[in-house]
Amino acid sequence: MRNVYLDYSATTPVKEEVLQEMIPYFTEKFGNPSSLYDKGLESKEAVDNARAQIGALINADAKEIFFTAGGTEADNWAVFGTVDKLKEKGNHIITTKVEHHAMLHSCQFLEKQGYEVTYLGIGPDGRINLEELEAAITDKTILISVMMVNNEIGTVQPIKEIGKIAKAHKILFHTDAVQALGNIPIDVKDLGVDMMSMSSHKIYGPKGEGALYIRKGLRISNYLHGGAQENSRRAGTENMTGIVGFGKAAELARVHFDEHVKHCSELRDYLVDRILTEIPDTMVNGTMEARHPGNANITFKYIEGESILLMLNYVGISVSTGSACSSKSLEPSHVLSALGVPVEMIHGTVRFTVGDFTTKEDIDYVVENLKNIVEKLRMLSPVNAQKGW
Amino acid sequence: MALYNDTVMEHFMNPQNVGELENPDGTGTYGSPVCGDMMQIQIKVEDEKIVDAKFKTFGCGSAIASSSMATSMIIGKTIEEALELTNKEIIKELGGLPAVKVHCSVLADKAIKNAIYDYAMKNGKVYAALEGYDPNEDEDEHDHDVPEEE
Ligand SMILES: Cc1ncc(COP(=O)(O)O)c(C=O)c1O
Ligand SMILES: [Zn+2]
Numbered sequence: 001m002r003n004v005y006l007d008y009s010a011t012t013p014v015k016e017e018v019l020q021e022m023i024p025y026f027t028e029k030f031g032n033p034s035s036l037y038d039k040g041l042e043s044k045e046a047v048d049n050a051r052a053q054i055g056a057l058i059n060a061d062a063k064e065i066f067f068t069a070g071g072t073e074a075d076n077w078a079v080f081g082t083v084d085k086l087k088e089k090g091n092h093i094i095t096t097k098v099e100h101h102a103m104l105h106s107c108q109f110l111e112k113q114g115y116e117v118t119y120l121g122i123g124p125d126g127r128i129n130l131e132e133l134e135a136a137i138t139d140k141t142i143l144i145s146v147m148m149v150n151n152e153i154g155t156v157q158p159i160k161e162i163g164k165i166a167k168a169h170k171i172l173f174h175t176d177a178v179q180a181l182g183n184i185p186i187d188v189k190d191l192g193v194d195m196m197s198m199s200s201h202k203i204y205g206p207k208g209e210g211a212l213y214i215r216k217g218l219r220i221s222n223y224l225h226g227g228a229q230e231n232s233r234r235a236g237t238e239n240m241t242g243i244v245g246f247g248k249a250a251e252l253a254r255v256h257f258d259e260h261v262k263h264c265s266e267l268r269d270y271l272v273d274r275i276l277t278e279i280p281d282t283m284v285n286g287t288m289e290a291r292h293p294g295n296a297n298i299t300f301k302y303i304e305g306e307s308i309l310l311m312l313n314y315v316g317i318s319v320s321t322g323s324a325c326s327s328k329s330l331e332p333s334h335v336l337s338a339l340g341v342p343v344e345m346i347h348g349t350v351r352f353t354v355g356d357f358t359t360k361e362d363i364d365y366v367v368e369n370l371k372n373i374v375e376k377l378r379m380l381s382p383v384n385a386q387k388g389w
Numbered sequence: 390m391a392l393y394n395d396t397v398m399e400h401f402m403n404p405q406n407v408g409e410l411e412n413p414d415g416t417g418t419y420g421s422p423v424c425g426d427m428m429q430i431q432i433k434v435e436d437e438k439i440v441d442a443k444f445k446t447f448g449c450g451s452a453i454a455s456s457s458m459a460t461s462m463i464i465g466k467t468i469e470e471a472l473e474l475t476n477k478e479i480i481k482e483l484g485g486l487p488a489v490k491v492h493c494s495v496l497a498d499k500a501i502k503n504a505i506y507d508y509a510m511k512n513g514k515v516y517a518a519l520e521g522y523d524p525n526e527d528e529d530e531h532d533h534d535v536p537e538e539e
Binding site: 302303304306307310314323324325330332343344347379380382383389 | 402489
C-alpha cells in the first residue's frame with residue numbers, strides 16, 4: 001500500500017543530511033561542551049556552529065539564540081520569564097484566541113495566579129485587528145504575544161505592524177514562530193520582535209529541540225535553573241544531537257528556502273483546487289493569501305473528521321482533524337471556532353500539510369481516495385445538502 | 390497500535406444496516422451535528438418483534454461502529470428485549486472502546502429508545518421501560534462527560 005504523509009505541520013521526518021550530522025554526537029563526539037579539554041571544546045564549537053546556523057535563518061546574531069527542549073519550552077520561558085521579570089511593572093498580557101496550547105495554557109495558568117490576559121479574536125482572514133490590539137493595551141500590559149503562523153489554518157499575522165505598536169508602547173513582544181520557521185521569510189530585526197519561539201522537528205530536524213530568540217540587550221528571568229549553560233540563561237547539559245541536528249536543518253531550510261516554498265505551495269494549491277472542484281460541499285478555512293505554503297484546511301460538510309481520518313489512514317494516508325471527537329479533550333478546534341466556522345462544520349474539518357517529500361502522485365492518490373471516502377460517509381450521514389443540518 | 394480494535398474497525402469500515410426503511414414503524418434520532426455525533430435509526434416491527442432496522446450516523450469511528458453493532462443486535466429481538474439493550478452491552482460486543490470514546494456509543498441505545506418511543510406513540514402501545522420517558526429530555530447533555538475507564 002502507498003504511504004502518504006500529509007501532516008508536516010504535526011512533525012517532519014529528519015532529513016538524511018541532518019541525521020548524518022547528528023550521528024557522531026551520539027558516539028565518538030560525546031564530550032560535554034562545558035568541559036575544558038579538547039573533547040569538550042569540540043562539542044562547544046558544534047553548539048555555537050548550530051547557534052550561528054539558526055541565527056542565519058532569521059537574521060539574528062548567534063548570541064541571541066538560546067536552545068530549549070522544543071517550541072513548548074520556548075513559549076513557556078518567554079511568558080513566565082517575562083512576567084517574572086516585569087512583575088513590578090504590571091500584570092497584563094495580550095495574546096490571541098488562536099495560539100498553540102503551549103501559549104494558551106501558559107496564559108490560563110497565569111490567570112489562575114491573578115494575571116489578566118486579553119485574548120484577541122481574529123477576522124475572517126485569520127488575522128487580529130491592530131486597532132483592537134492597540135485598544136487592549138493598558139499601563140499594566142507587560143507582554144504581547146502573537147503567533148506568526150497558525151498551526152491549524154496556516155494564516156500569517158501582521159507581525160511587523162504588531163512589533164511597531166509594541167515598541168511605541170514600550171511593551172515586550174514575543175512571537176511563536178514554530179510553524180513559520182523555514183516556511184515564510186523571517187528577519188527578526190526587520191520584524192521588531194523581542195522574543196521568538198522555534199522548534200526543530202517542524203523543519204526536518206529532531207524532536208525535543210527548539211530555541212528562543214531573545215533580542216540582544218533584553219534580559220528576562222530564567223525558567224530552568226541549574227548550570228551555566230547557554231550563557232547562564234538556560235540550564236542543563238546540552239542535547240548535543242538535537243542541537244547539531246536543529247542547526248543543520250536550519251541551514252538546509254535557509255539554503256533551499258525558495259525551492260521548498262515553491263514545491264509545497266504548488267502541491268498544496270493543486271490539492272485544494274482538486275478537492276474544491278471535484279468534491280461538492282467543501283470549503284477552505286482561512287485566507288489563501290500569504291499562507292503557510294504547505295497548509296490546506298478543508299471542511300467536508302455533512303460528515304465528521306475522525307471518520308475521514310480513519311478511512312484515509314486505512315489507505316495509508318496521514319492527516320489531522322479539528323473534530324472534537326478526535327481530540328482527547330473532546331473540544332472542537334479553538335482556532336476554527338475563533339475563525340467563525342460553525343461547530344457542526346468544525347467537526348468535518350481536515351488539515352492537510354504537504355512537505356518536501358510530497359509528490360504530485362501522492363496528491364492524486366489522496367484526492368482519488370478522498371472522493372470515495374467522502375461519498376461513502378455521506379451515504380452514511382443523516383444530514384446532507386438537501387435536508388441541511 | 391491502533392485507535393480501535395478489529396471488531397470496531399470492521400463495523401466502521403463495513404457497517405451493517407445502513408440506510409433508511411421504506412415504511413418504518415418507528416424512527417428515532419439522537420444527538421446533533423453540533424455535538425459531533427448524531428444517529429438516526431428506523432425499525433420495522435412485526436408481532437412485537439423488530440424484524441428490520443436501518444441507521445444513518447454523522448459521527449466518529451466509534452459512533453458509526455456502535456450504530457452498526459446496535460442495529461445488528463436488536464434485529465430479531467422483541468421490543469421489550471430491545472428496550473433493555475444498554476450502552477455497556479453494545480461496547481462489550483464491540484470488544485471495548487477507548488475511554489474517551491464511550492460517550493459516542495450512548496447515541497445508539499438512546500436512538501433505539503427514541504425509535505421505539507415513536508413506534509409506541511403511533512400505535513398506542515405502552516411499555517414499562519418507557520414509562521415517564523421523554524425523548525427530548527437530556528438532548529443537550531448527552532455528550533461530553535467522560536466515564537472512567539473500566
Ligand atoms: C505553533 C506551535 N507552537 C508550539 C508548538 C510546540 O512545539 P514543540 O512540539 O517543539 O514543543 C507547536 C507544535 O505543535 C506549534 O505548532
Ligand atoms: Zn464520537
